[in-house]
Amino acid sequence: MQFKVEKKIKDKLGRAGVLTTAHGVVHTPAFVPVATKAAVKALTPEMVRDLGVEIVLGNTYHLYLQPGDEVVRDAGGIGKFMGWRGPTMTDSGGFQVFSLGAAYGKGISKVLEVTDPSLMIPERFDDSDAPRLAKIGADGVSFKSHLDGSIHYITPEKSIEIQHNLGADIIFAFDECVSPMEETKYQEEALERTHRWAERCSVLHKSKNSQQALFGIVQGGRDEKLRKQSAKIISGMGFDGFGIGGSFAKEDMQDPVRWVSEILPEEKPRHILGIGEPEDLFMGVENGVDLFDCVAPTRNGRNGTLYTKRGKVNIMNAKYTTMRDSLDPGCSCYFCSNFTPSYLAHLFRGKEMLAGTLGSIHNLYFIVNLVKNIRQSILDGSFLEFKKEFAILYRN
RNA sequence: GCGUCGGUGGCAGAGUGGUCAAUUGCAAUUGGCUGUAAACCAAUCGCCUUCGGGCUACGGGGGUUCGAAUCCCUCCCGGCGCA
Secondary structure, eight states: OEEEEEEEOTTSSOEEEEEEETTEEEEESEEEEBOTTSSOTTOOHHHHHHTTOOOEEEEHHHHHHTTOHHHHHHTTSHHHHHTOOSOEEEEOSHHHHIIIIITTTTTOOSEESSOOGGGSOSSOOOOTTSOOSEEEOSSSEEEEOTTTOOEEEEOHHHHHHHHHHHTOSEEEOOOOOOOTTSOHHHHHHHHHHHHHHHHHHHHHHHHTTOSSEEEEEEOOTTOHHHHHHHHHHHHTTOOSEEEEOSOEEGGGTHHHHHHHHHHSOTTSOEEETTOOOHHHHHHHHHTTOOEEEESHHHHHHHHTEEEETTEEEETTSGGGGGOOSOSSTTOOSHHHHHOOHHHHHHHHHTTOHHHHHHHHHHHHHHHHHHHHHHHHHHHHTOHHHHHHHHHHHHTO
């Protein structure tokens, strides 16, 4: 893998670049659709490609459980297995430590909308009996499969082995995504663990002489000291690129991202994990992020929430049942070019499978194109103007 | 005409003397979704309300009872059977 910065935003950390992998080129900043189980839900690889997508991201934990990483390896790797000819990346399973662990059944997401001190857990109470499918052990994480209840112990080494079998161009170190609700003491403890795990991932990966690029993940929550410390430590481990992971608060997300980008080596790519609402894309790019993956466009698309230049709309709202005007004037995606909101509303109400497909197509097109336009604005030297123009319409 | 079973909120369908403005499902209305336990989840869903409560409701009318969607009488409507 190679990465080259083409142009930077004046006086900012942001840049446009080109990432070259064995399976093709990615123009950054880029949006990376999520294909957890080797499928971008509701879409064929051809549709995904036609939307302008250059790279997709699969998931270690999910593919390990089903169909099994060896099946994927024997099929020629994740790209070949899923019929995607371009570059691929896999997440390490670190997010499942969070989503199936501390966040399990609690409705906690990785982005907090409001910073409310009362929401913070003052002291990590003993909730070891709380139902959860992931538990952190001595040197790894014990998962109870959501599919059949079987127990699986994933260590950093195991995550890397699985990812070697999955064979994506870019893989991630096994980390612990920490809940935004955790107190500082726990953040520190988890951060040290993530650093130890990162080192182990790096050591094993290097010993295997893999052609795959390994990205280390910076954690540290919303704490400046921890974030900077993490960025320094992770940059010193010889990774090929970096992930920025963990907990964020909507209103100050840019701070951790900036702190980290200022420290990470400029010549290596940075990927913010699991972030991808339109405003966040501008925030990330401005603060030095090259790659974004996020389930939001596809999940929202399947659930009836569609992006438009004037903000998100819920196609299930009564007013759309008869609307024949364009949902998002100027949008030239396959859905907007060929169908009416009324039709899509009907498909959703009728629970037709095509609803999720058309919703995903529109949303992915919206996000991928937005990032493309952001990239172009960097090359044109008009990023800040573009950001401002977009925000004025989108927020109304 | 006789017999019989039934008529409950937009629909389906529970309830069969008080805890019933009435279980549940669907529909409807609205909200949410950020490294996917997610083609998902949540709230609302008779009218009014100063959110304490008030009012009108289980085909119509009448009755029994302290109290009726629930019991009785009668009328109307529907299914089935027999003429």
